Amino acid sequence: MSKTLFDKVWDAHVVHKIEGGPDVLFIDRHLIHEVTSPVAFLGLRNRGIKVLYPERTFATADHNTPTINQHLPVEDPLSANQLKALEQNTAAYGIRHWGLGHNKNGIVHVIGPENGITQPGATIVCGDSHTSTHGAFGAIAFGIGTSEVEMVLSTQCIMQPKAKKMRITINGSLGKGVLPKDVALFIISKLTTSGATGYFVEYAGSVFEQMSMEGRMTVCNLSIEMGARGGMIAPDQTTFDYIQGREFSPKGADWDNVMAYWKTLKTDDDAVFDKELSFDGSEIEPMITYGTNPGMGIGITHEIPDAKQVEGGVATYEKSLGYMGFHEGDQMIGKKIDYVFLGSCTNGRIEDFRAFASLVKGKRKAEDVIVWLVPGSHIVEQQIKEEGLLNILTEAGFTLRQPGCSACLAMNDDKIPAGKYAVSTSNRNFEGRQGPGSRTLLASPLVAAAAAITGKVTDPRTLIQ
Amino acid sequence: MAYDSFNILKSTAVPLTIENVDTDQIIPARFLKATERVGFGDNLFRDWRYNPDSTPKGDFVLNNPVYKGKILVGGKNFGSGSSREHAAWAIYDYGFRCVVSSFFADIFRNNCLNIGVLPVQVSAGFLEKIFAAIYHDPDTELEVNLPEQTISILSTGDKESFDINSYKKSNMLNGFDDIDYLLNIQSDIEEFAKKLPL
Structure with missing residues (x-):
């Protein structure tokens, strides 16, 4: 069979x-x-x-x-x-x-x-x-x-x-400045935070085939954020x-x-899934979240949707925007940022630091933003040094911290203060996730880098040469 | 016996209508530092329940003495996010034995079943009826009948059946847990392990 x-x-x-x-x-x-x-x-x-x-x-x-x-x-x-x-x-x-x-x-x-x-x-x-x-x-x-x-x-x-089994296929190619994190946040925004509950997801299509292992890990990491038990990609x-x-x-x-x-570990051609979804990779923009669950994400150039455009109860939606201090119809671009966090099991790998460094190279950290750069492991930390990324980061005014989960869940001292806004490469924007009262905007390492340079939500594509 | 058995529970219920209640709300990460399973109920819904200075927030349902009981009724997609079993422990330790919602996140549901808290998934319509009945009269009792797999609103007579797999149902009725079962088949597991490629 x-x-x-x-x-x-x-x-x-x-x-x-x-x-x-x-x-x-x-x-x-x-x-x-x-x-x-x-x-x-x-x-x-x-x-x-x-x-x-x-x-x-x-x-x-x-x-x-x-x-x-x-x-x-x-x-x-x-x-x-x-x-x-x-x-x-x-x-x-x-x-x-x-x-x-x-x-x-x-x-x-x-x-x-x-x-x-x-x-x-x-x-x-x-x-x-x-x-x-x-x-x-x-x-x-x-x-x-x-x-x-x-x-x-x-x-x-x-x-x-x-x-149950779900396959999500994305073909086409990703645009400039669009990272695996954006692909994942895009999928979650389409499925909602419970859209894959009860399913195990297989990701297929050219977008994933062309991705590095680091990118595939970022995508699979976020499978849980749409409720899936897990996600997987056929080995190649x-x-x-x-x-x-x-x-x-x-x-x-x-x-x-x-x-x-x-090499036998791939889905047979005529195998059947309980649910199949497909998207076009070229439609995906750099993403950012505006609410208090990872499904509340939009393309960075978009406005915050009206309650009636989104699935779920109005009271829950309004509570979420109230917590964030945002309003329906707001532009995300230009919103002032207090903190930037690069790290976590979602985006704490070498490729994430390469992306961040590529954008901040030759620029300066915004004066009024606190930036925490936390490698996922000592091996990643070592690689950052060996590849010369640390020099780039240091010249741009950043410092590197030591490995750990850090501000992703703020169990240690790396807490975002109440009411402050953080652009974070982590995985959850729940109320208080990054510290009591903290306000989290989930995004890719490039969007994080753009915020770290400008002090506000910025489309990274405008800063890429 | 690993935990209390569950048969028929008749109790008033606490309504929490908000949707997508994640486990970071049920128990924030900074309260996960214990090395024993004690005292988690004190911090159940900590940041919704208390101000930063630890005074109770008057508008949160757990601080309203009108609502009480062993059943927590939550909005759709209850228990999403982190796998922390501490969320289920906090619910149990506070005194709840059953959580009702129209949709549960997978890991949370599993964790509840593994510690003897019964997750009861009802239709969206029935959930609305439960909320309406409780808001109409906070002393409304619900009856959760595990042997028959039904939940009833006693004041209105509304009743709905719920799903639970027969293995977990038997565990809940008897207060057994999975380790009891697994230890009994350990020799089969060891035989199986010998044939694996990895």
Whole structure:
């Protein structure tokens, strides 16, 4: 029978099917961090059980780590306690741990791919909704709750019903200044924040085929923001080239064996999806959000829509615009900005820093804007230095911070103050997401760079030579 | 037994009509720093419930003593965003045992089922009826009958059935969790693992 990519990977991991219930799904790779794991380890201890396959779990500290002075003790006692708990738990159960200060430390969804842990055809979970990132490699990857983290630690399985299947095809070519982030924000604006709930999405078409792995990761990362369980892209030569030679990638004869399998990982021509959508890549502009969920996005040259033009309740819409201090019909271009954040598991990779640096090169940071540039990992940080991007950024008046989730969710000190506006390359513009009362405008690294230079929302295309 | 069992729940309900309630609202990230599962109810809907100086916001429904009960009724697309199970813990710890909405985000729904909070998805029309009944009379009771998979508005007699897969239903009725099941098939899992390519 014809199968989709999702079917092939899912079906290969079903240990048991329960009639009228979920599948027991085997998990190849498990990523953990300090925030959603401690209660799972507590559960193991309470039950008196061990970790079944410690070598299949990888730990990093990222969510509430500081992004300056990482060599000093963590000041916040609660954060320090969580970091210590992760260190102790991983030591007790024999799990690999790249903690604060380790040269492989970084955001969980950045370090998985860059170390070759993320591979095609794998099932990958983490107690973090942006685990969907790893789908860029043709893996089934999704976020789980802490109860499920405990399941994976103890039995390497979770129990979930198989999702429905959706394919989103985008052909054509992207215009000047349009990045993968814009493609994702465009899709979410069309589907709304719940439009893909219940589905696993496959992205197909020339726009994704031509994308780098970093770009594909950005797109898959944001799958959760339209409600999807996850998103994936069929592996191709771009994928294989990225993986080959990385620390945890197969070597020698193992590589040849696995390649034979990986090359079968694509949707059969006559496979059927529960839902199919397609868009034209040339219609996509640089995007920006104006509201309090990622579905509230528009092309940067557009005006904020009227309540009656958008799906959902008027009261919810008005509450959202009220929180943002915006009005129906407002132009986004020209709105004053207080903060810019480049980073996160969405846009904290080398390509994002290249894009940002390309636009600010030879220009100056706007005086009254605070800019946080946070690499996704130490490996990204090192690459920024080696490629000469740090010099470009420094000459333009910027400084580079140390890796971590940072202002994406503001669990550490990187908080946007109440009422202030931030153009952010992260993934969520929910109320208070970047600090109590903060106002977030999600955008690409180029839109972030344009805001950092001009101090206001600016179409980056006007600044690109 | 991993958590309280759930059978028939009869209770007044708290209405939260806003749509797209995300888990950052249910429990903001800065309250995720515990290493044990205690005290999350205190910070449920923290920034909607309290001013920055920790005084209660009078216009938020949890601060209105007229509305109380073990059932939380939310607008469409409840629980979107972050996978933090802390959101479900906060709802449970506050005292809710059931969340009703016309649409749930996937991960949140799963998390609820895994800790013994029953997510009940109703039609948009029935959700409107529940809100109307509660606003008409805050003492309106709802009856959630898990064995029969029905939810009723007792004052009006309106009733609707809801879906839950038979495995999860059995778990909820008995207070079992998935780890109990998985540990029982561990030898099958280990056999399976030997045949995997990765």
